[in-house]
Amino acid sequence: MFSPGYAWNELRRRWARTLVTAIGLAAGVGLVMGIIGVSEGLSDAQNRVLSPLGSVGTDIIVTRTIAPTTDKTSTTTTTTPVREVVGPGGGGGGFFAGNVPGASLGSSSQAATLLNNNASVITDLAKLGPAGTKFTHDFFVPGTLITFPSVAVSDVAKLPDVTSAVGALSLQALHESGTVPKITNKVKEGGQTIKTTVTPPVLTPTQTANERACIQKLVQGNLSKDSGTSGSSGTSGSSGPSGPSGSGGGGPPPGGKHRFQIFVGGLSSNPAFEKCLTPAQISYNQNVVVPEQTITQILKPPTTNTATSSYTVAGVNPTSGTTGLITKSQLVSGTWFTSNPADEVLVNTAYASTKKLKVNGTITINAKNYKIVGLVAPTLTGDVSDVYFPLSTIQSLASAPKFVNEVLVDVKSASDVAAVTTEIKKELPGATVLTSKSLADEVTGSLTNAHKLANDLGGALAIVVLLAAFLIAGLLTLSSVAKRVREIGSLRAIGWTRGAVVRQVIAETVGIGLVGGLIGIGIGVGVCAIIGAVGPGLSITATGLTVGASSVSSLLGQSTTATATTIVHLSAPVHLTTILLAFAGALVGGLLAGIAGGWRAARLAPASALRDLG
Amino acid sequence: MEANPTDTSGQAPAKFAGAGAPLYELAGLERTFSKGGMVVRAVRGVDLVINSGEMVSLEGPSGSGKSTLLQLLGALDSPTGGSIRFADRDLAGLSDKSLTKIRAQDIGFVFQHFNLIPTLTAEGNVAVAMFPNHVHSHERLERAKELLNQVGLGHRLNHLPSRLSGGEQQRVAIARALANRPSVIIADEPTGNLDSDTAKEVMATLIALRESAGVTIVVATHDEDVASLTDRRVRMRDGEIREDSAA
Numbered sequence: 047m048f049s050p051g052y053a054w055n056e057l058r059r060r061w062a063r064t065l066v067t068a069i070g071l072a073a074g075v076g077l078v079m080g081i082i083g084v085s086e087g088l089s090d091a092q093n094r095v096l097s098p099l100g101s102v103g104t105d106i107i108v109t110r111t112i113a114p115t116t117d118k119t120s121t122t123t124t125t126t127p128v129r130e131v132v133g134p135g136g137g138g139g140g141f142f143a144g145n146v147p148g149a150s151l152g153s154s155s156q157a158a159t160l161l162n163n164n165a166s167v168i169t170d171l172a173k174l175g176p177a178g179t180k181f182t183h184d185f186f187v188p189g190t191l192i193t194f195p196s197v198a199v200s201d202v203a204k205l206p207d208v209t210s211a212v213g214a215l216s217l218q219a220l221h222e223s224g225t226v227p228k229i230t231n232k233v234k235e236g237g238q239t240i241k242t243t244v245t246p247p248v249l250t251p252t253q254t255a256n257e258r259a260c261i262q263k264l265v266q267g268n269l270s271k272d273s274g275t276s277g278s279s280g281t282s283g284s285s286g287p288s289g290p291s292g293s294g295g296g297g298p299p300p301g302g303k304h305r306f307q308i309f310v311g312g313l314s315s316n317p318a319f320e321k322c323l324t325p326a327q328i329s330y331n332q333n334v335v336v337p338e339q340t341i342t343q344i345l346k347p348p349t350t351n352t353a354t355s356s357y358t359v360a361g362v363n364p365t366s367g368t369t370g371l372i373t374k375s376q377l378v379s380g381t382w383f384t385s386n387p388a389d390e391v392l393v394n395t396a397y398a399s400t401k402k403l404k405v406n407g408t409i410t411i412n413a414k415n416y417k418i419v420g421l422v423a424p425t426l427t428g429d430v431s432d433v434y435f436p437l438s439t440i441q442s443l444a445s446a447p448k449f450v451n452e453v454l455v456d457v458k459s460a461s462d463v464a465a466v467t468t469e470i471k472k473e474l475p476g477a478t479v480l481t482s483k484s485l486a487d488e489v490t491g492s493l494t495n496a497h498k499l500a501n502d503l504g505g506a507l508a509i510v511v512l513l514a515a516f517l518i519a520g521l522l523t524l525s526s527v528a529k530r531v532r533e534i535g536s537l538r539a540i541g542w543t544r545g546a547v548v549r550q551v552i553a554e555t556v557g558i559g560l561v562g563g564l565i566g567i568g569i570g571v572g573v574c575a576i577i578g579a580v581g582p583g584l585s586i587t588a589t590g591l592t593v594g595a596s597s598v599s600s601l602l603g604q605s606t607t608a609t610a611t612t613i614v615h616l617s618a619p620v621h622l623t624t625i626l627l628a629f630a631g632a633l634v635g636g637l638l639a640g641i642a643g644g645w646r647a648a649r650l651a652p653a654s655a656l657r658d659l660g
Numbered sequence: 661m662e663a664n665p666t667d668t669s670g671q672a673p674a675k676f677a678g679a680g681a682p683l684y685e686l687a688g689l690e691r692t693f694s695k696g697g698m699v700v701r702a703v704r705g706v707d708l709v710i711n712s713g714e715m716v717s718l719e720g721p722s723g724s725g726k727s728t729l730l731q732l733l734g735a736l737d738s739p740t741g742g743s744i745r746f747a748d749r750d751l752a753g754l755s756d757k758s759l760t761k762i763r764a765q766d767i768g769f770v771f772q773h774f775n776l777i778p779t780l781t782a783e784g785n786v787a788v789a790m791f792p793n794h795v796h797s798h799e800r801l802e803r804a805k806e807l808l809n810q811v812g813l814g815h816r817l818n819h820l821p822s823r824l825s826g827g828e829q830q831r832v833a834i835a836r837a838l839a840n841r842p843s844v845i846i847a848d849e850p851t852g853n854l855d856s857d858t859a860k861e862v863m864a865t866l867i868a869l870r871e872s873a874g875v876t877i878v879v880a881t882h883d884e885d886v887a888s889l890t891d892r893r894v895r896m897r898d899g900e901i902r903e904d905s906a907a
């Protein structure tokens with residue numbers, strides 16, 4: 047027991063000492079509150095940004111992207127002009143044309159498919175009209191994601207331990223305006239006659255003998271009437287009679303014994319010899335005529351005044367508000383898709399603020415108005431798009447009916463994630479399977495660093511600050527006890543036990559701790575408010591899932607990093623537990639100081655009250 | 661509450677036989693201090709009997725051992741030799757706890773420097789002495805008020821020591837010393853810090869209360885005027901009793 051009245055009077059009548067000690071403790075616990083606040087702020091920010099999949103009930107995202115090894119292939123391909131043969135069945139297909147269910151997922155074919163899909167944006171420009179026509183058009187291209195046939199969604203949904211699987215379509219939208227460029231260069235090819243020197247087949251000895259006999263007969267018949275011909279026909283004329291040992295001018299013989307070289311043209315110029323030749327030799331004596339065709343070359347990049355801006359779009363199931371790329375819980379303002387959602391969109395808050403879009407406003411795409419029913423704040427790693435359409439709307443905008451490029455899977459329990467991941471990889475070979483954990487692991491940026499720092503350093507700092515505060519309080523209490531030697535000695539003299547004196551000192555310092563706790567909470571709340579007000583922005587970068595602008599960008603000669611970066615403002619929330627912790631900390635500080643002071647007081651001899659101590 | 665001899669004996673009937681009976685019996689009492697190799701015999705073989713109800717003064721020059729002897733009488737310290745009996749108990753070799761209990765119940769102190777608690781009012785200072793004896797707080801305040809009235813400070817109940825004169829502070833100390841109805845009041849140079857007029861007032865207060873409360877008083881002083889007010893004068897020098905007016 048202690049005397050509360052005495053303690054109270056001691057505290058209030060020595061208010062300066064009380065306040066100094068209390069403020070020492072208060073500063074300590076206030077700072078610790080700030081540290082805890084920052085740490086919790088960072089945790090909150092991370093949870094908000096990093097664990098989106100968990101928060102929307104999606105555990106796994108399945109996509110198909112081109113494997114990194116194909117990057118080289120695709121770039122070399124894109125540096126050469128894209129050739130397209132104009133003709134029936136050519137050029138008109140959407141970018142999903144090449145995507146046959148069950149088609150090989152080999153990386154080179156993926157790359158080629160994707161390239162074709164993304165390239166259609168360029169060929170499509172030509173369809174907007176003749177070169178020079180003014181246009182504004184939005185093209186939808188798949189970026190780096192390859193589509194799944196919608197059957198993939200139901201296949202995944204059938205896997206054991208899967209609660210649900212929802213398809214979504216994430217696309218890169220290119221908003222182009224300008225004049226239709228002259229992007230094609232028609233080249234006429236063919237029609238030429240190609241003169242070819244051919245080496246006729248080697249003749250059998252019998253054929254050679256026959257031919258020679260025939261020619262000799264003719265030569266002998268002709269020599270008498272035209273001797274000049276043999277001179278003008280050059281070596282062929284003279285080599286003929288010279289026999290197999292003779293060497294012609296047409297290059298080294300391949301080593302055949304019965305080699306007989308002739309110039310087909312030379313012989314044919316003398317029709318008289320033709321009747322001596324074998325039928326095989328006669329068939330080579332023809333011109334090759336190449337068939338005529340027109341090749342359209344697409345020039346890249348098209349030289350035009352076209353202004354291109356890109357944004358990302360996604361198609362989501364409007365009736366599923368709990369699972370998907372976005373959920374009702376991410377709705378910031380406005381409403382979710384209505385029951386008739388075909389012409390409705392949800393817009394990302396970030397995109398809305400840069401484009402100054404408001405709820406109930408409209409977005410015009412390819413001459414059709416879409417009503418903005420709500421603004422959503424999708425989480426960073428969960429594939430962020432700028433505009434969300436009902437799935438069927440975006441499928442028709444992109445001429446890709448029944449296709450999705452993301453499957454969002456919900457599993458029964460977290461422990462099933464690994465098993466289901468394996469199953470999906472088996473079911474859809476080549477698919478990229480991302481889990482919330484793998485996504486979070488790929489997140490980088492100052493936020494993660496800061497959180498790590500807050501965890502590593504903050505804890506140590508909090509302990510140091512708290513110990514320093516305790517030490518200050520303890521020293522102040524010790525000095526106070528030393529100043530009260532006569533007072534404490536007198537108490538002992540008039541019958542106060544050691545225990546009573548110690549308890550009294552502790553009661554006083556715990557009282558100081560109480561005051562310090564209250565002031566400290568004030569300081570802590572203030573510190574947290576200041577941190578919240580002037581807190582630095584922390585960037586966080588997610589590379590986990592990218593509906594990459596990268597391929598399209600490279601097609602258009604732009605370069606964009608395929609990462610999503612979000613700036614999170616550091617705030618330091620004050621939770622009730624923090625307040626209680628701070629208060630308890632101050633009380634513990636007071637208690638420890640009291641124990642130190644009490645220990646000192648207990649050692650004072652009662653006789654010290656009688657001593658002449660100034 | 662009326663203060664009279666029956667009150668005192670009524671409070672502690674077993675402690676001593678009553679007025680006139682020996683309260684203290686000291687035989688060959690020694691108190692030696694060892695300080696840095698130096699040995700100081702502050703009290704040397706003191707034989708002394710103090711009867712209940714007596715008012716004894718200890719005189720002697722500075723360093724003669726008055727305070728040391730008072731500490732032994734006041735159960736603040738233990739002797740290094742000899743025996744000291746107080747109210748039929750041997751104080752030598754008692755634990756700090758037992759000595760503290762004896763002080764709380766049976767001994768009052770008045771100090772040269774008053775030694776009041778600076779943060780407590782006159783009333784609070786008197787009341788705080790009763791705290792170890794588990795007296796209820798309202799009862800403590802009642803008794804404090806009564807005692808302060810007796811010492812003539814009924815109008816200063818809520819004054820802090822800093823707002824009281826030296827004489828008033830010492831009268832608060834006397835009230836505090838009487839709070840637990842002790843058998844004895846140990847006063848070490850109670851007028852040492854007071855001018856002679858105030859000293860007289862304080863001594864008058866002490867003597868008046870001694871009579872009404874029947875309390876034994878041992879007062880150390882080197883003030884001749886103060887000593888002359890007591891029944892029995894004991895002179896000390898070098899830790900020994902040189903003269904005892906009762907002998």
Ligand SMILES: Nc1ncnc2c1ncn2[C@@H]1O[C@H](COP(=O)(O)OP(=O)(O)O)[C@@H](O)[C@H]1O
Pocket residue numbers: 693694695700701702720721722723724725726727728729
């Ligand atoms: N606690 C102590 N430690 C060492 N020496 C002491 C102590 N108390 C008193 N003394 C010594 O004992 C002697 C008697 O002192 P004291 O009893 O205070 O004398 P007085 O009160 O008559 O002036 C002195 O020499 C003093 O120095």
Ligand SMILES: [Mg+2]
Pocket residue numbers: 726727728848
């Ligand atoms: Mg002295």
